[in-house]
Amino acid sequence: MKTTTEGLTRGRLNDLLDAVCASTGLSSREAELLKFTNNAVFRLRRAPVVVRIAGSAATRTRVPTVVQVAHWLARHDFPSVRLLADVEQPLSVDGHLITLWECVPEVGPRPGGTDLGILLRDLHALADPPHLPKWRPMTEIRQRLNEPEELSADDHAFLQHECDDVEEQLATLNYTLAPGIIHGDAFLGNVIAGPHGPVLCDFDSTTIGPREWDLTPVAVGSLRMNYPVDEHNPLAKEYGFDVTRWEGFPVLRRLRELKLVTSVLPILRSNPTIRPQWEHRMRNFKTRDLTVRWQPYR
Incomplete structure (x- = not known):
């Protein structure tokens, strides 16, 4: 089992943030860390800019695609986050890939399932998508399994077996919707309540694949996460397809939960605050208990 030696501690993240800001004429003073899971996401205080630092080798491999998709969506005037203009992206600092984005003020009404349904329907209808990799979800998961921090040998073996089993099941699915460009991680955490309406963000997982996958995260969130509002039914109604009624949904649910665990x-180790929730998820996932609710990583 390979382990990462990067050690992206908060101090290391601050050093990377200072370096990229210094190289672009920005100030990192009083920057706020919004999230640290797949990426470390900072909001600068002294400029309307968001800084994303890829948090793993698996995430770094996708950064060029993120930049490509962002430029393509901007050309279509699609409601999505925009890369910071006049900066060559991505930036590289000590082997870490970093992107800078225009900060979208979250001042609009809270987005819901209907809003995401509209965004996905419009995204799936866009013409001339860029040349993107095909959807290979197990590749991403296996990459993460190659660089875990403090994962026991037994848990590692279990997750490896899950990858093999889910991969076999995916190969048997008969999809109903036409394939094409997909966001890849379409849940409401990737929708910003912008001043001119909801805005889509986070294109790390954007590929060419089954549209059913884009409808799965909210469906799984409704069933698994401890959210106060069911957003799946409004999304399904707006999009025109209820993925939970499709015979292949149990396989995609298992894949989604595997991704949420891994x-x-x-x-x-680098972000110990997430460990209790990860252990909770892992325990339920191993016992196949589909009734226990999960909380978002903080």
């Missing part, structure tokens, strides 16, 4: 493996 997404933070490369930073389990």
Whole structure:
């Protein structure tokens, strides 16, 4: 089992943030760390800019695609986050890939399932998508399993077996919707309540694949996460397809939950605050208990 030696501690993240800000004429003073899971996301205080630092080797491999998709969506005037203009992206600092984004003020109404349904429907309808990799979800998960922090040998073996089993099941699915460009991680955490309406963000997982996958995260969130509002039914109604009624949904649900368990493996030691929730998820996932609710990683 390979382990990461990067050690992206908060101090190391601050050093990377200072370096990239110094190289672009920005100030990192009083920057706020918004999230540290797959990426470390900072909001600068002295400029309307968001800084994303790829948090693992698996995430770094996708950064060029993120930049490509962002430029393509901007050309279509799609409601999505925009890369900071006049900066060559991505930036590289000590082997870490970093992107700078225009900060979207969250001042609009809270986005819901209907809003995400509209965004996905419009995204799936866009013409001339860029040349993107094909959807290979197990590749991403296996990459994370190659660089875990503080994962026991037994848990590692269990997750490896899960990858093999889910991969076999995916190969048997008969999809109903036409394939094409997909966001890849379409849940409401990746929708910003912008001043001119909801805005889509986070294109780390954007590929060419089954549209059913884009409808799965909110469906799984409704069933598994401890959210106060069910957003799945409004999304399904707006999009025109209820993925939970499709015979292949149990396989995609298992894949989604596998991703939710493995997404933070490369930073389990670096970000210890997420460990209790990860252990809770892992325990339920191993026992196949589909009734226990999960909380978002903080």
